[in-house]
Amino acid sequence: MAGSRWTTQVTLMPFWAGLLVFFATATSTPQVPLLMWSTESLSPVASPAGHITSIDQFSAYISSALGSGPHTVLLFLQNKLSRDDFTVYGGVFGNKQDSAFQNLEAALQSSSSSVTFPALEWTGSSAVLALLQEKLGASSVLTDAETLSHLSIDTFISNLLLINLPYCTGLEKSCKEVLHHNDEIIGKVLSIMKAKNVPYTAVYTGLQPSRVIAESTLSNSPMGRSLLQTAAPSVKPPIVFNNDSGTPCILLWAQNLNVSFKDTEWTDLNSQTPSLTGSMCNGSFSLLVLNYENGTSLSFSLSRRFYPVSARDWFTLDSVQLQFNGSVATYIGSRNIYAPAEYSFHCQSVSSFRDPLLVPNDTDITLKDWKLNFVDFQIQGFTLTNGTNFSYASDCAGFFTPGIWMGLLTSLLMLLIFVYGLHMIMHLNTMDRFDDPKGPSISVPQSE
Numbered sequence: 001m002a003g004s005r006w007t008t009q010v011t012l013m014p015f016w017a018g019l020l021v022f023f024a025t026a027t028s029t030p031q032v033p034l035l036m037w038s039t040e041s042l043s044p045v046a047s048p049a050g051h052i053t054s055i056d057q058f059s060a061y062i063s064s065a066l067g068s069g070p071h072t073v074l075l076f077l078q079n080k081l082s083r084d085d086f087t088v089y090g091g092v093f094g095n096k097q098d099s100a101f102q103n104l105e106a107a108l109q110s111s112s113s114s115v116t117f118p119a120l121e122w123t124g125s126s127a128v129l130a131l132l133q134e135k136l137g138a139s140s141v142l143t144d145a146e147t148l149s150h151l152s153i154d155t156f157i158s159n160l161l162l163i164n165l166p167y168c169t170g171l172e173k174s175c176k177e178v179l180h181h182n183d184e185i186i187g188k189v190l191s192i193m194k195a196k197n198v199p200y201t202a203v204y205t206g207l208q209p210s211r212v213i214a215e216s217t218l219s220n221s222p223m224g225r226s227l228l229q230t231a232a233p234s235v236k237p238p239i240v241f242n243n244d245s246g247t248p249c250i251l252l253w254a255q256n257l258n259v260s261f262k263d264t265e266w267t268d269l270n271s272q273t274p275s276l277t278g279s280m281c282n283g284s285f286s287l288l289v290l291n292y293e294n295g296t297s298l299s300f301s302l303s304r305r306f307y308p309v310s311a312r313d314w315f316t317l318d319s320v321q322l323q324f325n326g327s328v329a330t331y332i333g334s335r336n337i338y339a340p341a342e343y344s345f346h347c348q349s350v351s352s353f354r355d356p357l358l359v360p361n362d363t364d365i366t367l368k369d370w371k372l373n374f375v376d377f378q379i380q381g382f383t384l385t386n387g388t389n390f391s392y393a394s395d396c397a398g399f400f401t402p403g404i405w406m407g408l409l410t411s412l413l414m415l416l417i418f419v420y421g422l423h424m425i426m427h428l429n430t431m432d433r434f435d436d437p438k439g440p441s442i443s444v445p446q447s448e
Contacts, residue, residue, distance in 0.1 A: 029052055029121065030121075030122040030208075030209050031052060031082075031083075031119040031120060031121060031122055031209060032081055032082065032120050032122050032205055032206045032208065032209050033081060033082070033083055033086065033116070033117065033118050033119070033120065033205065033206075034058075034116070034117040034120045034128070034203065034204070034205040035104070035108070035114070035115075035116050035117075035203070035204040035205070036065075036114065036115045036116070036117075036201065036202070036203050036204075037107060037108050037111035037113070037114035037115075037201075037202055038111060038112060038113060038114075038199075038200070038201040038202070039111065039112055039199045039200055039201075040112060040113075040199055040201070041112060041113050042065050042112075042113040042114065042115050042201075043061070043064050043065050043115075044115070045061060045115055045117075051119070051392065052119045052120075052121055052386075053117045053119060053120050053121060054121045054385065054386075055120070055121050055123050055127055055131070057385065058117065058120055058121075058128075058131070059131055059135075061115075062131060062132070062135050063135060065115075065201075066135055066136070066201070070155060070156055070157050070158045070159075071136060071158050071159075071200075071201060072153060072155065072158070072159040072161070072198055072199065072200045072201070073132055073136060073158075073159070073160050073161070073200065073201050073202075073203065074161050074163065074189065074190075074193070074200050074201070074202040074203065075128070075129065075132060075140065075160060075161065075162050075163065075202075075203050075205075076163050076165055076182075076185075076186055076189075076202065076203065076204040076205075077128070077129065077162060077163070077164055077165065077205065077206070077207060078164075078165040078166075078167055078182060078204070078205070078206045078207065079164075079165070079166055079167040079206070079207050079208075080167040080206050080207065080208055080209065080210035081167070081205060081206025081207075081209070081210060082206070082209045082210040083118055083119070084210070085175070085179060085210065086101070088175075089101070089175065089176050089179055100176050100179040100180040100183055101179070101183050102183060103183045103184065103186050103187030103190070104183055104186055104204065106187075107186070107187075107190055107202070120205070122208060122209055126207075128203070128205055129162070132160055132203070133160060136158040136159075136160050137158060138157070138158040138159060138160050139160070140160045140161075140162040141159070141160065141161055141162060142162050142164065143161050143162065143163060144163060144185070145163075145185055145188040145189050145192060148161065148189060148192050148193075149192050153196065153198050155198060155199070163185065163186075163189060165182040165185065166178060166182070167206075167210065186204070190202070236253075236270075237253075237388070238251045238252060238253035238378075238388065238390070239251070239252040239253065239274070239276075239288070239290070240388050241276050241279045241281065241288055243281055247384075248384050248387060248388050249281035249286065249381070249382075249384060250279065250281050250286050250288045250302075250379075250380070250381045250384075251344070251378075251379065251380045251381075251384060251388065251390055252288060252300065252378070252379045252380075253376075253377075253378045253379075253390070254270055254374050254375060254376060254377045254378070255270070255375045255376035256268050256270050256373070256374070256375040256376075257269040257270040257298065257374055258372070258373040258374070258375065259296065259298075259322065259324075259370070259371070259372060260370070260371040260373075261324070261369055261370055261371075266373070267296075269290070269292055269296060269298060272292050272293060272294070274290035274291055274292050274298075275290075275291045276288070276289060276290065276291070277289065277291055278291070278299075281381065283304070283382070284303065284304050284305075285301075285302070285303050285304070286301075286302040286303075286304075286381035286382065287299065287300070287301050287302075288300040288302075288379075288381070295324060295325060296322070296323070296324045297321075297322070297323040297324070298320070298321070298322055298323075299319075299320065299321040299322075299323075300317060300320055300379065300381075301317070301318045301319045301320075301321070302315055302316065302317055302318065302379070302381035302382070303315065303316055303318050303334075304341050304381075304382050312340060312341070313340070313341035313342075313382075314338055314339065314340055314341055315338065315339060315340075315341050315345075315381055315382050316333070316334040316337065316338040317333040317334065317337035317338070317345065317379065318332070318333065318334045319331060319332055319333060319334075319361075320333055320358055320372065322370060322372065327369075327370075329360075329361075329369075329370045330360075330361040331352050331358035331359060331360055331361065331372065332358070332359045332360075332361055333350075333357060333358050333359070335359065336357040336358075336359075336396070337350070337357055337358075337396070339393075339394035340394060341382050341383055342382075342383040342385075342391060342392075343380070343391050343392050343393065343394045344378055344379065344380035344390040344391050344392070344393045344394070345378065345379055345380070345393070345394055345396070346376075346377070346378040346390075346393035346394070346395050346396070347374075347377050347378075347395065347396035347397075348375070348376055348377075348396075348397075349373065349374070349375060349377075350372075350373075350374040350377045350396075351371075351372060351373040351374070352370070352371060352372045352373075353371050353372075353373075357396065358372060378390060378393060
């Protein structure tokens with residue numbers, strides 16, 4: 001699905017925080033960060049955390065952001081650039097004076113709007129440059145700060161000004177010194193554009209990632225604890241159904257698809273390879289049919305609708321149908337299994353008998369004989385922008401777990417005891433009469 005997926009407001013702190021969050025979900029796919037700001041308004045971008053923006057998604061955004069009419073685009077193209085450069089040299093922990101990107105931060109803060117893509121899919125060193133040339137319909141003009149000060153810019157036509165920036169080689173200057181020098185160049189160029197009073201859109205990215213090898217090596221190494229001489233378990237790929245054009249449109253993955261009939265032993269259908277005959281998909285309805293060699297057929301019916309209350313599209317798993325030896329059992333899942341249309345749905349346990357998410361259909365008389373239990377279940381039937389990879393998952397886990405409820409009830413009981421004790425103390429009354437040893441004793445009538 002990524003956010004994941006990346007937008008910041010005027011300040012740069014959400015960008016640094018987004019980069020730190022992204023490290024937890026980064027993959028070995030080569031990526032470059034891309035920062036974009038403008039003196040005019042830019043369209044916002046919504047993406048879940050950890051999302052890698054494909055070049056097609058970025059192309060669609062550029063088309064909507066630039067729109068029609070002439071534009072002047074400044075492309076600061078650095079030889080190499082990765083997220084690590086910002087997190088290591090960007091003064092993430094509040095030490096702004098030590099940041100190597102002071103002019104860049106000031107530009108993002110003072111711009112009318114800014115957009116950040118912490119992870120843009122890298123498909124080649126000239127991908128971004130070629131894309132901007134195509135969208136603007138203009139060739140790039142290689143320039144620098146000194147040349148730009150004497151350059152006349154015609155705002156009635158589209159202009160693409162290319163400023164190449166070096167990257168550290170480890171021979172003469174350190175990376176921080178090189179990045180700081182590049183940041184000064186960015187500041188000079190922006191000052192010249194401000195002096196010329198020319199509206200512009202600036203883009204800062206890299207020709208290629210600076211740490212591809214490190215990320216690939218990390219992703220290929222086994223994570224977590226494992227026994228010596230024990231190979232990591234292989235993960236089966238998801239079940240993929242392609243539309244007529246060969247594009248994936250339905251994804252399903254589960255660790256187990258367990259079925260039980262008349263309290264017999266559980267049968268894991270996931271251990272068999274099904275055929276997808278009868279499956280279909282379109283923009284509003286998807287049907288995934290899994291046909292197994294033992295005669296069992298499992299169908300998942302999904303639909304997509306627009307809900308005005310949330311002002312967005314949602315998909316629901318309307319029903320799950322199980323067929324075996326002429327018997328048909330249907331379970332309704334639309335009440336519990338749903339997610340935004342651009343997300344996938346995930347749940348650790350989807351069953352029909354214990355905390356059921358699949359509700360039996362009253363019209364089926366054979367339902368009492370069947371039991372379904374899907375373990376680590378995930379499905380997506382619409383908006384597969386990541387190919388054969390699931391989008392960001394909307395999980396079925398509730399906010400209030402049993403442990404949270406126990407803590408809340410215990411705290412409430414202790415609070416009630418405290419309030420009751422405080423109430424009793426506040427209503428204690430002292431004696432209003434005292435016995436005088438020199439006078440007559442006090443007589444207290446029994447009627448009082």
